[in-house]
Amino acid sequence: xxxxxxxxxxxxxxxxxxxxxxxxxxxxxxxxxxxxxxxxxxxxxxxxxxxxxxxxxxxxxxxxxxxxxxxxxxxxxxxxxxxxxxxxxxxxxxxxxxxxxxxxxxxxxxxxxxxxxxxxxxxxxxxxxxxxxxxxxxxxxxxxxxxxxxxxxxxxxxxxxxxxxxxxxxxxxxxxxxxxxxxxxxxxxxxxxxxxxxxxxxxxxxxxxxxxxxxxxxxxxxxxxxxxxxxxxxxxxxxxxxxxxxxxxxxxxxxxxxxxxxxxxxxxxxxxxxxxxxxxxxxxxxxxxxxxxxxxxxxxxxxxxxxxx
Ligand code: R2B
Ligand code: URA
Numbered sequence: 001x002x003x004x005x006x007x008x009x010x011x012x013x014x015x016x017x018x019x020x021x022x023x024x025x026x027x028x029x030x031x032x033x034x035x036x037x038x039x040x041x042x043x044x045x046x047x048x049x050x051x052x053x054x055x056x057x058x059x060x061x062x063x064x065x066x067x068x069x070x071x072x073x074x075x076x077x078x079x080x081x082x083x084x085x086x087x088x089x090x091x092x093x094x095x096x097x098x099x100x101x102x103x104x105x106x107x108x109x110x111x112x113x114x115x116x117x118x119x120x121x122x123x124x125x126x127x128x129x130x131x132x133x134x135x136x137x138x139x140x141x142x143x144x145x146x147x148x149x150x151x152x153x154x155x156x157x158x159x160x161x162x163x164x165x166x167x168x169x170x171x172x173x174x175x176x177x178x179x180x181x182x183x184x185x186x187x188x189x190x191x192x193x194x195x196x197x198x199x200x201x202x203x204x205x206x207x208x209x210x211x212x213x214x215x216x217x218x219x220x221x222x223x224x225x226x227x228x229x230x231x232x233x234x235x236x237x238x239x240x241x242x243x244x245x246x247x248x249x250x251x252x253x254x255x256x257x258x259x260x261x262x263x264x265x266x267x268x269x270x271x272x273x274x275x276x277x278x279x280x281x282x283x284x285x286x287x288x289x290x291x292x293x294x295x296x297x298x299x300x301x302x303x304x305x306x307x308x309x
Contacts, residue, residue, distance in 0.1 A: 015132060017125035018261060030127065032120040036091035039127045048128035052101035053302050054121060056114065056253070057138045057295075060086070060095035060106040066138065066295045067097035067104040073303050076100045102302060107137070111166070111210060111252035118256040125262075134185065135257050135264040136301075138294040141206070141247035142216060143270030144239050148282060149199045149290045151297060153186050154206040154266040157250035160215060162207070162241055166255035179254035182263045189265055192300040199293060204244030206266060208251035216246050218278040235274055245270055267294040 024030060029040030037044065057063050067084050070076065076099050078084065088096040088105070094117055097104045105121065107114040114137075125133055143150055157179040158164050165176040186203055193201035213221025217231045238246070250266045257264035269290045271280045280287070 015261075016129045017122060017131075017133065019123055019126045020259065024123070024126075030123060032124055034091050034093045034116055035088045035096060035120050035124065037088070037124065044124060044127040045129055048098070048103070048124060048130065050101050051098075051103050051125065051128065051130045051133055052305075053134050053136065054103045054105065054125070055136045055138060055298060056105050056107045056117065056121075058107060058109060058140065058249075062138075062291060062295075063095055063104045063106045064097060065292075066299075067099050067102075069292075069295055069299060070099045070102055070104070070302065073299050074100060074102075074306055101306070107249060109212075110248050111208070114249040115252045115256060118252065118260075122256070122260045122262070133262060135253075135262050136298045137249060137253045137264075137266045137268075138298055139247060139249065139266070139268045140271050140291060141245035141268040142272055142274040143245050144207075144235060144243050144273075145275050146200075146202070146244060146270050146273055148270055148272045148286075149293070150270045151193070151199060151201040151293045152206065152245045152268050152270065153189050153201065153203045153297075154181055154245075154250055154254070154268070155183070155186055155203050156205045157181065157208050157254040157266065158205060158243070159251055160207060160209050162238075162243075166251050177255040177259050179251050180258040181254050181265060185263055185265045189267060189297055189301055192297055192304070197293075201297065202244060205242045206250045206268070207238055207243050207246045209246060209248055212248065216274070220278045232275075239275070246274065265298075267297055269293045 029038055031038040055066060084097045086095045087098060088094050095106045105117065107117045156164055165178050168175045190201060190203055209215035214223060217234050219231060245268055247268055253266060254264060271287060
């Protein structure tokens with residue numbers, strides 16, 4: 001039996017997204033400020049009640065491209081001569097496109113940015129009474145011992161010290177939230193990598209940092225207080241511990257979706273092998289093509305899932 005047959009049982013419409021905040025019940029309306037949406041100003045149930053997948057990626061342009069790719073793939077029609085609307089355009093923060101049951105949203109750079117977006121998107125799912133949505137992050141990363149263009153499905157998101165939890169400071173206290181990603185979803189995605197794909201798709205551990213330069217052991221930032229030997233020692237240690245890539249959102253993405261009971265996956269392409277350098281020097285056309293790769297994989301997943309409904 002294919003996983004999608006099994007999966008259909010699991011995706012029976014059984015549970016809507018829950019928020020872990022009783023205060024929301026006491027509010028007469030909830031303004032999702034950074035999405036330019038609100039439970040009082042919009043009929044969120046009518047607008048988003050049919051959502052099944054939420055795909056997040058760094059830039060507005062990439063998410064718009066992804067939305068148009070999806071439109072093609074799932075034959076989603078909009079009136080001739082019209083374009084997809086950026087639903088969150090008046091926030092001037094994030095961009096959001098809806099293609100049938102798929103939301104495509106840009107998350108910006110880093111954990112604070114994706115964290116704010118997750119709070120509001122999870123609340124959006126709650127207000128819209130969405131049933132069992134699956135969240136994806138499709139992004140870019142630095143490879144550890146992997147050439148540029150490799151697709152990595154994260155099996156675990158860890159911080160720079162290899163701990164699998166997000167540390168938040170709440171009311172002056174440190175709170176830890178486990179960063180758990182869905183194992184089955186990872187293997188389902190991996191099974192959709194095709195033998196003809198001219199690049200490898202692997203599953204592995206992802207380190208998530210709060211900085212692109214010093215935080216990722218780069219020597220080409222404005223500041224650097226470590227030596228080349230120390231840099232290599234750290235990156236080799238990551239490799240030894242099963243880390244395949246480094247990026248800047250997976251930890252918050254995994255921890256906050258898990259906290260909300262939402263199934264999630266992180267799929268990133270590598271833009272370089274960090275064991276060989278720091279600078280991203282490939283031509284724009286090459287980088288553009290590489291960035292399509294995680295999109296293709298997630299698209300295959302969504303398409304296959306929708307074709308079984
Ligand atoms: C990957 O690329 C960005 C930094 O260039 C960051 O958002 C990430 O995780
Ligand atoms: N994104 C990152 O966070 N790091 C890289 O090296 C490349 C992309």
